[in-house]
Amino acid sequence: MTCSGTHTRIGTLWTGLQLDRPVALTVPDSGLFGGLPVNMPATLQIDAPPWRTYVSAPSTYRGWTSRLVLSPDSLVFDLSFDPDDGPATSITVDCLEGSADQPDAGAIPRRSSDVPDFAEPGQYDAPCVWIPPEPGELTVTARITYDVVFTVSGFADVLAPYVWSSNPLTVRVDELSVVNTRTGN
Numbered sequence: 288m289t290c291s292g293t294h295t296r297i298g299t300l301w302t303g304l305q306l307d308r309p310v311a312l313t314v315p316d317s318g319l320f321g322g323l324p325v326n327m328p329a330t331l332q333i334d335a336p337p338w339r340t341y342v343s344a345p346s347t348y349r350g351w352t353s354r355l356v357l358s359p360d361s362l363v364f365d366l367s368f369d370p371d372d373g374p375a376t377s378i379t380v381d382c383l384e385g386s387a388d389q390p391d392a393g394a395i396p397r398r399s400s401d402v403p404d405f406a407e408p409g410q411y412d413a414p415c416v417w418i419p420p421e422p423g424e425l426t427v428t429a430r431i432t433y434d435v436v437f438t439v440s441g442f443a444d445v446l447a448p449y450v451w452s453s454n455p456l457t458v459r460v461d462e463l464s465v466v467n468t469r470t471g472n
Contacts, residue, residue, distance in 0.1 A: 297437055297446075300343040300355040309333040311364070311429040311456040314398045322459030323425065326405050328418045331364040331380055332394040333429045333453065338362065338383070339391070341433075351440050357433040357449060360385065364415070365430055365452075368460075370423035382415040419460040429453040 313323060314330040323329050343355040362383040369375040382396065389395040396415055403411055408420040419425065430453075435446040 296346055296348060296353050296439075297355070299346050300353060300437075303346075304341060304343045304355060304357070306341055306357070306451055307336040309337040309429045309431055309451065309453040311427045311453045312394050313427065313456070313458065314394070317456075317458040320463060322461050323419050324463035325419050325421055325460060326407060327463065328402050328404075328406055328411055328416050330396075330398040330402060331382060331415050331417060331427060331429070332396065332398075333362065333431075335390055335392050335395045337431055337451065338389050338395055353437065353439045355446075356436045356438065358436075359383075359431055360434045360448065361432045363430050363432075364417075365428045366417060367426040368419075368423055369425075370421050372421070378417070380415065380417050422459075422461045425458050425460050427453075427456045427458070 310333060312332040312334065314332060315323070315327065317323055338359050340359070341355075341357040345352045345354050347353075361381075364380040364382060366378040366380060367375065368378065383389070390397075399413065402413065402416060406418055408418045411418065431451050433449045433451065435449050437444045437446050
């Protein structure tokens, strides 16, 4: 197979491969308090379906069968925080590395029971957790990096990693002022 034939095969395989776009989520759910409360650690998550291995349909050319295999390698969250008082900042929050075993459904990763209800920035540090320091606007983008392998009849070639991002999720960060703990009222 010539170089241009190889590139054509890879292009054909990419065209037929359909990845699920990640959806960025927060715990607590940003709708619960009308945003994220200041000093309440937020666990950053995605919906589970994109965190899996993807295998393209096989493509056969002159007796050679080729495929693309994409395996999740890392999940990070790119945060852009624009506080009401002060300059905007960009932060990357590391989350998952390697093909971490995660559930096939629901939100991943699960919120750890070790995450405190409230903490000052810098008091608690854990993967996938960000502590809102002050009121402002937060934009969250989940970014999954996949390892890519091109196989041809049993031979494998590692290609450049592929990065797949969520659509941005924008939420308000504000002071927690009132919480109704009584149900039915």
